[in-house]
Amino acid sequence: MMWHTSLFLVILSNLCLLTLPHAIVSQNAPVTQENDPRLLHQAKLLDKDTTTIRGRMTIWSGLNDVGVRVHVLFLGLPKVGQYLTYHIHERPVPDDGNCYGTGAHLDLYKRENKPSCDMSAPQTCEIGDLSGKHGPVYAPGEQAFEVLYPDYFLSNVPDTAAYYSNL
Numbered sequence: 568m569m570w571h572t573s574l575f576l577v578i579l580s581n582l583c584l585l586t587l588p589h590a591i592v593s594q595n596a597p598v599t600q601e602n603d604p605r606l607l608h609q610a611k612l613l614d615k616d617t618t619t620i621r622g623r624m625t626i627w628s629g630l631n632d633v634g635v636r637v638h639v640l641f642l643g644l645p646k647v648g649q650y651l652t653y654h655i656h657e658r659p660v661p662d663d664g665n666c667y668g669t670g671a672h673l674d675l676y677k678r679e680n681k682p683s684c685d686m687s688a689p690q691t692c693e694i695g696d697l698s699g700k701h702g703p704v705y706a707p708g709e710q711a712f713e714v715l716y717p718d719y720f721l722s723n724v725p726d727t728a729a730y731y732s733n734l
Contacts, residue, residue, distance in 0.1 A: 594676050594677070594678075595676070595690040595691055596675075596676050596678075596690050596691075596692075596694050596720040596729065597690075597720070597729075598633060598634060598690075598719045598720065599633070599634055599635070599719065599720060599721065599722040599724075599727070599729050600632065600633055601632055601724065602628040602629060602632045602633070602634065602635055602722055602723045602724055603628055603632070603723055603724050604627075604628040604632055606627065606628065606723045606724075607625065607626070607627045608625070608626045608627070608723065608731075608732050609623055609624070609625045609626075610623065610624050611623045612641075613660065613664050615664060618643075619643035619644075619645075620641060620642070620643045620644060620651075621641070621642045621643050622639070622640050622641035622642055622712075623639075623640055624637065624638070624639050624640075624653075625637075625638045626638075626718075626721070626723060626731070627723065628723055629717050629718075629719070630717070633719065634717050634718055634719035634720065634721065635717070635718050635721045635722070635723055636715065636716070636717055636718075637697065637701075637715070637716055637717075637718050637721075638713075638714075638715045639653070639697075639704075639712070639713065639714050639715075640711065640712070640713045641653075641704055641706075641711065641712045641713075642711045643709070644704070644706050644709065644710070644711070644712060646708060646709055648705060648706065648707045648708070649705070650703040650704070650705050651698075651703055651704040651705070652698040652699070652703055652704070653697055653698050653703075653704055654672045654673070654693075654695045654696055654697055654698065654699075655672070655673045655694075655695035655697065655721075655731050656669035656670050656671065656672060656673060656695060657669065657670035657671055657672070657673055657674075657695075658670045672693045672695040672696050673693065673694055673695025673731060674693040674694065674695060675694055675728055675729060676693075676694065676728075678691065678692060678693050679693070680693060680696065680699075683699065684696045684699025684700060686699065686700060686701070686702065689701075689718075689719075689720065690719075690720060692720075694720050694721055694729055694731070695731070697718070700718065700720075701714070701716050701718070702714075
């Protein structure tokens with residue numbers, strides 16, 4: 568009887584762990600697989616009077632459906648070259664256009680941003696910290712910034728741990 572009770576407790580504890588994916592203590596992001604090659608997501612910066620910066624980000628499935636490909640284009644950058652960061656946040660921009668309503672960076676694995684993201688170990692970064700994993704936006708003068716890169720830790724498949732488009 569004791570053996571059956573122990574086995575039951577082990578199975579019960581494993582089921583509890585499976586049903587609590589959001590209670591995960593900080594961990595590295597796994598490489599995403601089986602992304603959907605039919606899906607393409609695009610986000611555009613709002614046309615606001617308070618900034619000259621315009622742009623868009625397009626994300627689709629990576630090669631062999633591993634990770635995703637990210638294309639970023641920003642125009643109207645400041646005349647004095649500055650390094651600018653960009654991220655995927657927890658929530659979409661609210662109707663009033665206030666970016667502070669978007670919440671923190673998308674951080675499904677509870678990494679948080681201390682210490683700062685290390686580009687040489689992107690699996691340890693917040694998955695929404697795109698400039699931390701792939702470099703900041705920079706262009707001299709009034710030039711455009713454009714880049715295409717793979718991100719192996721985001722998923723375009725709904726209901727997966729690294730899905731970014733619940734926004």
